[in-house]
Amino acid sequence: MPRLATTSDVFNAVAEPQRRRIISLLSRGDRPVNDIARKLRVRQPQASKHLNVLRQVGLVDVRRQGRQRFYHLRPQRLKPIHDWVSRYERFWTESFDRLDVYLKQLQANNPTGGPGQGPM
Amino acid sequence: MPRLATTSDVFNAVAEPQRRRIISLLSRGDRPVNDIARKLRVRQPQASKHLNVLRQVGLVDVRRQGRQRFYHLRPQRLKPIHDWVSRYERFWTESFDRLDVYLKQLQANNPTGGPGQGPM
DNA sequence: TTGACATATTCCTTTATGGGAATATAATAA
DNA sequence: TTATTATATTCCCATAAAGGAATATGTCAA
Numbered sequence: 423m424p425r426l427a428t429t430s431d432v433f434n435a436v437a438e439p440q441r442r443r444i445i446s447l448l449s450r451g452d453r454p455v456n457d458i459a460r461k462l463r464v465r466q467p468q469a470s471k472h473l474n475v476l477r478q479v480g481l482v483d484v485r486r487q488g489r490q491r492f493y494h495l496r497p498q499r500l501k502p503i504h505d506w507v508s509r510y511e512r513f514w515t516e517s518f519d520r521l522d523v524y525l526k527q528l529q530a531n532n533p534t535g536g537p538g539q540g541p542m
Numbered sequence: 543m544p545r546l547a548t549t550s551d552v553f554n555a556v557a558e559p560q561r562r563r564i565i566s567l568l569s570r571g572d573r574p575v576n577d578i579a580r581k582l583r584v585r586q587p588q589a590s591k592h593l594n595v596l597r598q599v600g601l602v603d604v605r606r607q608g609r610q611r612f613y614h615l616r617p618q619r620l621k622p623i624h625d626w627v628s629r630y631e632r633f634w635t636e637s638f639d640r641l642d643v644y645l646k647q648l649q650a651n652n653p654t655g656g657p658g659q660g661p662m
Numbered sequence: 663t664t665g666a667c668a669t670a671t672t673c674c675t676t677t678a679t680g681g682g683a684a685t686a687t688a689a690t691a692a
Numbered sequence: 693t694t695a696t697t698a699t700a701t702t703c704c705c706a707t708a709a710a711g712g713a714a715t716a717t718g719t720c721a722a
Contacts (some may be wrong), residue, residue, distance in 0.1 A: 423611075423711095424679080424680060424681075424706095424707075424708085425557060425679075425680075425708080427559050427708075427709095428708085428709075430560075430599070431557070433557045433562070434557040435554060436553060436557075437545060437551070437553045437554040437556075437557035438545055438709090438710085439545070439546060439551075440710090442553070442626070445630075446629075449629070449630060454668075454669090455587070455668070455669055455670090456667095456668065456669080464711095465712080465713095466668080466669070466670090467669085467670075467671080467711085467712080467713085468554060468710080468711065468712085469669095470669060470670055470671085471670090471671090471711090471719080472710090474670080474671095475709095486719095486722070488668085488719070489667065489668045489669075489718070489719045489720060490667095490668060490669080490719095491668080491669065491670095495630075495633075497633035497634055498633070498634040500627050500630050500634075501634055503623065503627045504624075504627045504628065504631060506562070507620050507623045507624045507627065508624065509566075509569070509620075510569060510615075510617040510620050510624075511624060513569070513615075513618070514617055514618040514621055532623035533619040533700085536587075543712075544677075544678085544709085544710060545677095545678075545709075545710075547678075548678085548679075558679090558680085560680090568716055574698075574699090575698070575699055575700090576698065576699080584701070585681085585682080585683095586680090586698080586700090587681090587682080587683085587684095587699090587700075588680080588681065588697080589699095590699060590701085591680075591700090591701090592680090594700080594701095596665095600721080607688095608689070608690070608698085609688070609689045609690060609697065609698045609699075610689095610697095610698060611682095611698080611700095614715065632690090637710095
């Protein structure tokens with residue numbers, strides 16, 4: 423099973439640093455392409471390409487205004503990532519002592535037993 | 543700026559579905575390689591390769607026990623992802639009405655002005 | 663019309679990645 | 693020792709992806 427396409431998997435879309443920067447930038451307001459390209463120090467075609475990926479995956483949408491295209495962030499699409507990673511939040515939030523670890527070992531070595539604890 | 547290596551960027555390491563499944567599995571307890579491979583229905587070498595990536599990026603570590611190697615999740619390494627994506631949480635948590643959007647437009651069109659609001 | 667500006671798209675090249683298959687290494691058992 | 697089990701590693705191949713450069717498309721102004 424290879425990696426899902428950047429245009430269909432949010433995790434993969436966001437695995438590109440430039441695209442993360444675009445998301446950061448757009449979170450402060452809609453912007454036209456040249457604006458984005460200038461701010462991020464990339465050439466316009468690359469900006470357009472990244473924006474195209476983000477649009478296809480649903481992380482941004484576009485609004486035309488004159489000859490410009492204002493890109494707009496759709497942050498709800500980040501929620502799957504947030505949900506997934508939040509399942510592990512307690513592991514670094516709670517005091518996570520050796521007893522917890524020991525109990526987890528036991529559970530792992532005993533496939534039949536115990537209440538389901540961790541995230542899936 | 544190309545994509546960072548899966549072995550050095552947690553975002554990229556986690557962009558692979560199989561590796562996310564390994565993380566899920568390990569969150570319920572340490573496991574040896576064959577166990578993981580069997581559970582995830584992948585061949586042992588692929589499991590080892592993914593585990594190697596996860597180990598290099600710091601998401602798991604290994605403990606030898608006899609001829610087996612028990613892999614152990616290091617969930618703290620997921621924190622960077624959690625931190626990053628949490629910056630946008632309020633956008634889908636708060637009621638985010640059209641006024642907010644309008645204010646963001648204004649701010650974007652007026653680079654000099656206004657208090658910094660959004661995440662960076 | 664023509665020209666200038668804003669953006670998208672295409673083509674090309676390089677590179678990282680992931681799977682398959684085979685093999686190597688390591689540790690235990692007999 | 694040899695055999696067996698558990699895991700790692702290597703080699704090969706196919707593919708997605710990202711940047712560069714050039715070009716196409718679209719929109720406005722004169």
